[in-house]
Amino acid sequence: MSLHDQDDLALRHAQEERLRAAWEPPRGLFLRWTDTNNNRVGVWYTLTAFGFMLFAGVLALIMRTQLAVPDNDLVSPATFNQLFTLHGSAMMFLFAVPMFEAVSIILLPQLLGARDLPFPRLSAFGYWSFLLGGVFVLGSIFFNVAPDGGWFMYPPFTTRTDLSGLGADIWMLGLSFIEVSSVAAAVELIVGILKFRPPGMRLNLMPLYAWYILVVAVMILFAFPPLIAGDLLFEMERLLGWPFFDASKGGDPLLWQHLFWIFGHPEVYIIFLPSIALFAMLVPTFSQRHLLGYPYIVLAAVGTAFLSFGLWVHHMFATGLPKISLAFFSAASQAVVIPTGVQIFALIATIAAGRVIFSTPMLYATGSLAIFVIGGLTGVMVAIVPFDWQAHDTYFVVAHLHYVLIGGTLLPLIAGLYYYWPLITGKKLSDKLGRTAFWIMFAGANLTFFPMHFSGLLGMPRRVVTYSAELGIGWLNMLSTAGSYVFAAGMLVVVVDLCLSPRRAKAARNPWNAGTLEWLALPEDENWGIRSVPLIETRYPIWDQPDFMRKVDEGRFFLPDAEEGRRETISTTVLDARPLAVVRLGGPSWLPMMTAFALGGVFIFTTYHLYWAALASGFLTLAVTLRWLWTTAEIPEKPLKPIGHGLELPLYISGPQAPGWWAMFITMIADATAFSGLVFGYYFFWTIHPEFPPPWADGPGLGWPMIALAITLAGWVATIMARTMNKRDAALPTRLLLGAAGLLSVLAIPAGLAGPWLSGLDPTAHSYPAIVWTLAIWTVAHSGVGAIAQFYALARSLAGRMTAQYDADIRNVTLYHHFMVFTAIVTWCTLGLFPEVA
């Protein structure tokens, strides 16, 4: 195929037909839900998250109604506690984080000129998990069993089953399930950004949205796992009585607070940075110039991410920690103002340098920036330790966090909604309704939350079902309540605007005259994403690359065809985006939904103590997952495929070049982070106890942990040797070694459990045996998964799906075992050696 072939109109039509056929969405009442295409899944995801947000907003309205006058008894305390817990939890876990992932699922492939995300079925899995988990958690309020411990669920209130009912389990298990899907989405987004950029789009040409999503997804990778580790400890205490947070048995409630806020503070930036990302897309468009200070804004985003992991203690200033650490965390909290300032001033500088078009999205952007700045300034105040001692856990903080979240997440998302609606539907939303809604919401937000600064300083604690008339804050609360209804009315106008959209006419293509790739989308959306994958030379190719749109549309760039009728896209190198391979993507399938529901079963059955059903669901999850995996790393019918311009790319890659390898690597980093959360628990207990392990407790001894470690190491060596043998095309030794390695991994399980078992450590007696058992179980469970992986590679080899050339499976399995060995060394040395030296 040469350049001039694309002059042939008939050829182009034939290509389009083939592309259309390959990307044909499944139709029919049931089959349509098996779709995995990012356009479809992303829209479901966004609508679901938007729906959850509206639901959580209604919960807030009920609370505000209760608080309108002092000593009110409209809502019982039991209900009120469920309302505020669910409102906060839903806004955080079911709206803010999933919303950014949902929007990114829609936008990212468009921004990167890819046809879809690297693992479309993984997105679908994430969506179904999210839907199931969200309905499970939110639905609980209709049965009066919703979680009622506040969105940070501080033990021991929440771990004591006599004080907190089923709701606490619903929170822990339901949201853990969603956290798993959030991490899955993060893996997908990172791989998408690193490996699926169009040729020529070096990292420094990447649209800022992609930079931000990369930063945020990496943050999720390090922030969510500690919470998942905390959830695990939490449920072990609730379901089995292992006393991690019970001070009477050597536990400490503060361990949870640390694990929660190590997650919880980065979380704030996880939901705020994507909004700046949206601004960084729409501000250049409406200033009609490049964003000023691109390198500064990238550095600032990365800097914010780093700093955000060093601030968590500012949520714990009143817990009595040493003054020196309070001072450190106070200074670190102030420091985050600097990268935030850089980002905001980069936007302002762009506006000043450009020719501003004050469109509806721009109105939302500037308005939300104003609200965010107020929240940021009160943020500086609460980061000052003495002031925080007054403001902490009062309505002042409620005011602060809502200013930050409304200015930093909600209104920016609506700016994004008005900006990107034409991209998704081909139609513009109404400027009139949009501006009306903005002013109503802007007034409502300020009326609701500004008085709360005062009600807090005048003595109103957070999370109170009512307050005494003698505090004299009734009128402030009345203002807040009135404001909340005003705000809701504004949101209603937005919803009306959305509902009217289907009746409106299509807008022109690229209606805002933007410069970035996503605006190549046609008003009549084609499922294929992009007609041909362009060669990128600038940051704003539609503006700066001559004739760009026409060349893309006429298939004059890469991969303009789908000759084999398969869904394909181009994978490139991480740093400079040189083309590496054509990757074939998974199409519509029931597997993601089935896996999500099976895994959901594990969490939901455990909530109701139906352990056999949970176990059965676990086996079902394993079976479906293996079936799903079996379809991956498919051996292509030919090794190379031409993609135009005389370029031929392989259809199969493995190892560090391959998206699958990266997904495994990133997943294992998340896994190792969760593990370090547990290890942190062990050493945390050591720091709070004068003697740890307690002198009366016999540890697991030195012998068995060392044997378990030796077996794991042997299994690891065997796996590496199997990889080498496979490379040499020696099938028999490969298979023997894989079998042996699998058996060794299985053996590591009893060897690991023997130490704590034989020494009679009772995990319900004290935090020490409990954390020893937890680390041991975590590690042997990983050995178990490692064994399954090794036997899986063996089966693939036996089935002829893994050969010397097509070796993705064994390379990924080896990668898993590198991390496995790390886990085993840390666990068995901690359990076996640390008591010797402590």
Place this chain on the structure above:
Amino acid sequence: MGSRNTLSHLAKPIVSGAGLALLSGCNRHQSALAPFGEDAAAIEHLTIVMVVGAVVIAIALALLMRWAVKSPEGSLTLISGERLIVILGAILPAVLLLGLLVYSLPQMRPHPVEAADLKIDVTGEQFWWRVRYAPPGGEPVISANAIRIPVGRTVLFRLTASDVVHSFWIPGLAGKMDMIPGRVNELPVKATKPGVYRGQCTEFCGLSHAWMAFEVVAMEPAAFDRWLAAERRPAKPIDGRGRALFASYGCGGCHAIGGTDQSGTVGPDLTHIAARRSIGAGALPVTQDALVRFIRASSEVKPGSRMPAFPQMSEGDARDIARYLGELR
């Protein structure tokens, strides 16, 4: 508290004047803006300085934004734009925040506490406050749900919790401090103005979190010493139906009344309950009707309260017990 910068001296009358006008009518008993202690006063000062700074910055940013929107295309070049980003976005905030830290962090330094200072142990319980005065050289005095402190003397609160996390907050006196099971947190304070104030639990602790408050009475030192001596004394020896009923309903299983054989420690000590200004940790005033209501069904007043209801108790019995309690001053 030593000298402050001049900006805040100029600003204080303006801000507090506006604040007072706005908040007139608000109660001054549980307010961080009506301090009666050294720490709260210092924090109020800090608050005013920061609010003034925040308002100035917000206005400056709004003006800058207005200029950015109105300015013609090309008002900034790449170079001047990047300079703006670095100077206003990074250098200026760094300088301002460094100043704020240098100004604010020394205020974390606590009052020095000496062995001769009064210590008060307060334990948060669902949903009340166990109070134990430990005066230097004297026997401890047990009380509940009300705290009295001498003006002008350093007092050290030692705070913990028995069941779940609570938080101890007397906004007019000082910042809050969490009460965490298994840990003892120290909060030294010094009251400056006598009066009756209010404190409240600020860490969500369950169904009656909203009704877990207490009164705080700051007294002249001499009056305080007299009061403590009186508080130490056992209850007045009152005989009558109420006292007998108190025993026969088993109230002493949880409550103690000093000088009688009623010595439970599960619930609040009632030796001088009538001398307090509220019952149920700020839930109701000390009246006969309120006492009757609380005795018969405390969980109607305070949901989740561990005190059992006495549906079989007649109104008359409840009144007699209430009358007895009403005399325990």
